[in-house]
Amino acid sequence: GQNIDQPTEMTATEGAIVQINCTYQTSGFNGLFWYQQHAGEAPTFLSYNVLDGLEEKGRFSSFLSRSKGYSYLLLKELQMKDSASYLCAGMDSNYQLIWGAGTKLIIKP
Amino acid sequence: NAGVTQTPKFRVLKTGQSMTLLCAQDMNHEYMYWYRQDPGMGLRLIHYSVGEGTTAKGEVPDGYNVSRLKKQNFLLGLESAAPSQTSVYFCASSSGSEQETQYFGPGTRLLVL
Numbered sequence: 001g002q003n004i005d006q007p008t009e010m011t012a013t014e015g016a017i018v019q020i021n022c023t024y025q026t027s028g029f030n031g032l033f034w035y036q037q038h039a040g041e042a043p044t045f046l047s048y049n050v051l052d053g054l055e056e057k058g059r060f061s062s063f064l065s066r067s068k069g070y071s072y073l074l075l076k077e078l079q080m081k082d083s084a085s086y087l088c089a090g091m092d093s094n095y096q097l098i099w100g101a102g103t104k105l106i107i108k109p
Numbered sequence: 110n111a112g113v114t115q116t117p118k119f120r121v122l123k124t125g126q127s128m129t130l131l132c133a134q135d136m137n138h139e140y141m142y143w144y145r146q147d148p149g150m151g152l153r154l155i156h157y158s159v160g161e162g163t164t165a166k167g168e169v170p171d172g173y174n175v176s177r178l179k180k181q182n183f184l185l186g187l188e189s190a191a192p193s194q195t196s197v198y199f200c201a202s203s204s205g206s207e208q209e210t211q212y213f214g215p216g217t218r219l220l221v222l
Contacts, residue, residue, distance in 0.1 A: 004151060033210075042113075042199060042213035043152070087151070096167070097211070099151030 002026050004100035006088050011106045012078055020073045020086050020103045028093020032064055032071045035087040037102065043087055046073070075105075083107045111135055113214035115200050121220045122190045130185040130217050132200030140203045141183040142167075142211065143175060145196040152199065158183055190221045 003025045012018040024032065031050035035043040049055055049064035049071060061074040073086055085102040092098055113134045122128055132141065139160050144152040154167030158177040172194060174186045183202075187194060197218050201211040 008149075042215050044213070045210045048210065089151075096154060097152075099153070101149055101151045 002098045006100040009104045022071045022088035024090040026090040026092040030091040033089040037085045115214035119218045132183045134202040138202035142201040143185045144199045
């Protein structure tokens with residue numbers, strides 16, 4: 001079956017770095033997405049990886065290893081506004097997104 | 110440019126009642142989607158559309174119907190609401206490229222008593 005696994009909750013300190021891991025199992029693979037979702041709001045796009053390696057975008061970076069079925073989202077210089085849920089989603093062979101349950105990130109001062 | 114909008118924002122229904130959720134997008138996107146989001150679970154696809162006049166079933170289509178009569182609108186109907194349909198419903202859209210980013214509406218919170 002298809003499955004996306006990510007930790008339920010993580011806590012980090014303002015100004016620090018945090019890495020949110022995601023492992024995926026999809027029928028076929030057409031890329032891995034990360035979205036951010038603040039409480040009570042819509043998910044918003046953060047990153048897309050389809051090739052192995054690291055994609056950097058400002059304070060956020062995303063990594064993909066297709067052979068390991070693994071991705072991570074790296075957040076640097078954490079700010080209080082980064083407190084949110086981070087959703088990992090794999091795109092299968094039918095171009096459908098399979099979503100993880102999300103990782104709730106709590107930032108402490 | 111409003112992006113993706115959804116109406117209503119919140120609704121309470123009694124078991125057996127019907128309702129329609131409206132999604133509209135002004136980005137000229139071909140693809141539109143309806144998801145539900147429940148605590149502790151990932152977003153689950155209900156129905157989707159790859160163009161005006163077309164619809165297809167997603168992962169959890171039972172109890173829902175959809176229509177895409179105009180490119181910019183995607184309607185989700187509940188004919189006979191059940192408590193199991195209490196959820197937050199998100200509409201999303203993307204351009205014609207299959208690997209394109211999906212843009213989400215603000216969501217509709219539905220409570221079925």
